[in-house]
Amino acid sequence: MGQPPLLSMRDIDKYFAGVQALARASLEVGRGEVHGLIGQNGAGKSTMIKILTGYVHRDGGEILFDGNLVSFASPQEAQANGIATIYQEINLVPYRSVTENICLGRERRRMGLLDWRAMHREAKELLARFGIAIDVRRPLSSFNTATQQMVAIARAIGFDARLVIMDEPTSSLHDQEVEVLFEVIRQLKAAGVSVIFVSHKLDELYAVCDRVTIMRDGRTVKVADMRDLTKLDLVTTMLGRAVAQAAGRQARTGSADASGEKLLEVEHLALGRRVRDVDLEVRAGEIVGLAGLLGSGRSETAQVVFGALKPEAGEIRVKGAPAAFAEPADAIRAGIGFCSEDRKYEGIVPEMSVRENLTLALLPHLAKAGVVDEARQREIVDRFIARLGIKCASPEQKIRELSGGNQQKVLLARWLCMNPKLLLLDEPTRGIDVGAKAEILGLVRELAAEGLGVLLISSELEELTQSSDRIFVLRDGRTVAELAGEAIAEPAIMHAMAHGEAVRQEEAAHG
Template sequence: MAPLLSMHGINKRFAGIPALRAAELVVEKGEVHALIGQNGAGKSTLIKILTGYYAKDSGEIVFDGKPVTFSSPQEAQGAGISTIYQEINLVPYRSVTENICLGREKRRFGLLDWRAMHAEARALLSRFNIDIDVHRPLMAYPTAVQQMVAIARAIGFEAKLVIMDEPTSSLDEREVEVLFGVIRQLKAAGVSVIFVSHKLDELYSVCDRVTIMRDGRTVQVAPMAELSRLDLVTTMLGRELTQVLQEGRKADDTVDTRKPILKVQDLAIGRRVRGVDFEVRPGEIVGLAGLLGAGRTESVRAVFGADKPDTGMIRFAGSDKAMTEPADAIRAGMGFCSEDRKLEGIIPDMSVRENLTLALMPQLARRGIVDEGRSREIVDQFIKRLGIRCSDPEQRIRELSGGNQQKVLLARWLCMNPKLLILDEPTRGIDVGAKAEILSLIRELAGQGLGVLMISSELEEIVEAASRIFVLRDGRTVAELEGDAVNEQSVMAAMAHGHESNREAAHG
């Protein structure tokens, strides 16, 4: 039986730089096919060529038995290809029904048939065990529900192929299992799924075969059951995993034991934060752990002056003076990489150079004129130092992979020579190879004396990176772990059952 999709010899260049080099992708009918690779490997470019967002330079695409070249995502959707993107691309002010039925509205006697559309929206969402008021605006619901609406919309087009790009990034464990159940329903109905994820557990749980890409090429295609996790990771990285782990080792001996650069005591903000304490020393990576809603992001936003605390003490660099706005924190020597790099980090249509020097601009300007020579010098220095992969500094940052966008944001703050760097989910949505590079860079910076305060929802990551961890639960600090107590079991126990005495036990 002929495959549903065959992409052969796909080539694509941007500004003369190869993004795809004879890339291949073959998906069978009724198959869940994993597409993986480091950020910048070419996954997104290959998908965008398939769906008509980009035009290929050369190569052949055959879909459902016919050679195709789609000129737009709408044309690809009309042919039976639905795409669910990591960033939710719906209309927040419109109702749930309008978002699900957008572009294929039902009509009766020339008028919109709202009763039929509401019924269809409810029926699609019921497949995810979601029972919500479909008349309400999409923005009234949390991100996880919005993600499910996006998936329901894609399924509603009765697609032959559904492409899921990091579909679980906003979902909790129960919601992920529901999604996997729907994927298995699609497979049983003969629908194919391309599943893009950096989470290995998900790949082995739901995928039949895998295509691994590296440097714009397809380097391996294999059944998931025949590929060990070690082989998968080393193939994706193009190097031995032991090398990555060696680069990622903690440098506990570099921790400065002098007075803390940051000390937070009894912080309270509204209902979400009710008694948070933590501190960071120069040269130390401190982790903030906790479940969703524990108060981690709210606490660091208050430290950075983005939100005003109700009570509590924040002492930075020996001063108790409150940061009334982020500009105060930046002048004092803080940097902050927020969780949502798309919304609060990068400015997508500006260049790599402009994004990197954004915070530094006041220092580069004299009487309103920017010192272009100094700007280029700084940008070139940090592109080289952080290994940022771009065609040139004037390339738009939205064209870079997620890992390289994150490096630009790190460089934005590092060129300010900060005393403290706050990182909220610094590796979210980037692959294992880019994660290793980012974490290795963070450790290198701490080794040079920079204080680092890091939030991460991935326990393995925060345990590997941090020399000390403060665990938050229900808006309070319930445990302070260091030394041998820095392990996943201790963190999970504190998240589930932690109370103030845990902090004393950590020092005992």
């Protein structure tokens, strides 16, 4: 680039409660450049953006914007200096009009009064760039999510920003609306505006980005022109797994019976843009891995199966019978348990004891006339503490005082005491130490050997290849590969993640 970059973040450090979230991370964006920012969960992307826009303060490094050293104290200050951010979660005022949302903070006035005519005109003109013609006087909440997302983008553009940050802007948009957004991005680039584009969809990066910064574990690990990177390069760099290094990984040599009862069958499952066409199945005594990059639809698929989300299309069968669970309680009654990805916010109840957390789902079966059978409850808790090796001072200890691995064991015990037939595990080893990971995965294998069916979602390929009897790979909400036996290998999984090819097990075994 002939002229200095618009943005330069150098050697950025950040600690949260003593844990390093960023380590000498960097990000450089040229003038009039569309720059991709990618990485898995915990890579540091969001923290970098929050530091840039003044949500959090850095602990080290420097930021230059338009040649000047800056340290914004708030998002408002960043916005006033030409940086606009569009978040994945729509951050607007739903009961105010579209015009009010677009012009909020920069209202036009005439003779001391709000100039509604000018603001309505501006709102219409901005939305017209997206091909949207709506009544801008109506409340934002009266429009669908895609339109609200377009309003958020129009608001950001209306600030005449020199840098627009788009964090997963296509998550709520349909394909046609995505194309409109891409055209707007190209217009911004032509006008000299820079864009930071955060996305987990590889095809989107190639469609609009000039360069990309890849982050992993709080560090910037690669910066390159998009034209110089293959999709496989992107995937392997994000995961930190070179194909040559991964080639020797051995799959689980389990004893799952291929003729075992089909506990779960999912066909052509669809829900918005996150789940487009998912097929998978789980048999009794089998561990089935579900692989895919962040945003591929893994967690949403499990949530639909468990009744937490409602599918728009497709069929779910449990033990051969059609299942359309209205709520998770229906799935639980059908013998399905679910450990969600977010242990802290969706799993444990931190101020409750180990005993209370462990028997939370079982309480309706322990109570008669509203009174809990405490003797039976204690017997069950003691049995599962011993079986899973849960380390706690006593069953009455608050669960928040336990290590992450022991918290995860309590959550597993919560479902095991229900005697389920199928267990959905979403990132069961995230955030726990190596020893605890090995214990939990060993426990999962024991449960499968006893006949439990397990759907294992994990971002760690080694974890999947060494634990799974079969693996289904998702890409952009679709099942693109099914691997079994010797065909299970990290290179095959990464290839499917990158290229979206339907590499079925026969092809992988002979390819």
